[in-house]
Amino acid sequence: MRTDTVSRHASLIFYATTPDDCPYLRERRMVSLFADPEGPMDTALYGNLLQHGFRRSGNHVYRHQCPQCRACIPYRVPVAGFNPDRGQRRVLKRNAGIAATIRDAAFDPVHYRLYAAYVNQRHRGGGMDNPTPDSYLGFVTSQWCRTWLVEFREQDALLGVAVVDRLPDALSAVYTFFDPAAQARSLGTLAVLWQIQRAREEGLTHVYLGYWNPGSRKMAYKNRFRPGERLVNGIWTAAVT
Numbered sequence: 001m002r003t004d005t006v007s008r009h010a011s012l013i014f015y016a017t018t019p020d021d022c023p024y025l026r027e028r029r030m031v032s033l034f035a036d037p038e039g040p041m042d043t044a045l046y047g048n049l050l051q052h053g054f055r056r057s058g059n060h061v062y063r064h065q066c067p068q069c070r071a072c073i074p075y076r077v078p079v080a081g082f083n084p085d086r087g088q089r090r091v092l093k094r095n096a097g098i099a100a101t102i103r104d105a106a107f108d109p110v111h112y113r114l115y116a117a118y119v120n121q122r123h124r125g126g127g128m129d130n131p132t133p134d135s136y137l138g139f140v141t142s143q144w145c146r147t148w149l150v151e152f153r154e155q156d157a158l159l160g161v162a163v164v165d166r167l168p169d170a171l172s173a174v175y176t177f178f179d180p181a182a183q184a185r186s187l188g189t190l191a192v193l194w195q196i197q198r199a200r201e202e203g204l205t206h207v208y209l210g211y212w213n214p215g216s217r218k219m220a221y222k223n224r225f226r227p228g229e230r231l232v233n234g235i236w237t238a239a240v241t
Helices: 043-050 086-094 109-122 133-140 180-185 187-201 217-224
Strands: 002-007 010-016 032-035 055-057 060-064 073-078 099-104 147-154 157-166 170-178 206-212 229-232 235-238
Touching (some): 043 157, 055 170, 086 187, 109 157, 109 170, 133 170, 147 187, 157 180, 157 187, 170 180, 180 187, 187 206
Antiparallel strands (some): 002 010, 010 032, 055 060, 073 206, 073 229, 099 147, 147 157, 229 235
16 A cells, blocks of 8 residues: 555555464454555654554554454643543542653663563563563654653652653653552553643643554553544544543
């Protein structure tokens, strides 16, 4: 597939993966559309693709394109109208002693050890466990996108890291990993709340949360950030319960 509608200066070639087991819904098969990794890509172009439902994993830009399933729906939060609900306010109160610090994307052995502990517990046997320093850095960073590694610390102890792409008019939540012992503190929710507030402070319009799937418990938390918008049939529409 070739398109030159995304950018006046770039012609992108897209490829489809072969069907594979869906990690979200049993007995379904997943197909992804991804941009040629050797093709042109930069932060502005990726920001445009993000509006069309694409995501980034390392240098790879992809979108789910399953022939008989549209359960994975891109989800974003318009930051100007967002107000935390009661549960989210409790998360903020519970973690009032945590400070967030933005660092540029680069390898940090402390980050890596935290990431390895997280994925080895949360994704055991799912392909992300037993990471290497190279596979870790290749997942969270890219050669062409401005990415932050946002540290969440309490009394100098590193509890979590949010991987965040800074686009021209939005933030994109790439991934969050945290100390498995701190799971009850809802640090994933805290990271999204921080990104919404940061986007608002910088005058950005949205925070992109990736895919929401009503049949996946892992994705259920995204629908709690309201008001939200879902990309359905190529149009961003207000999310309704």
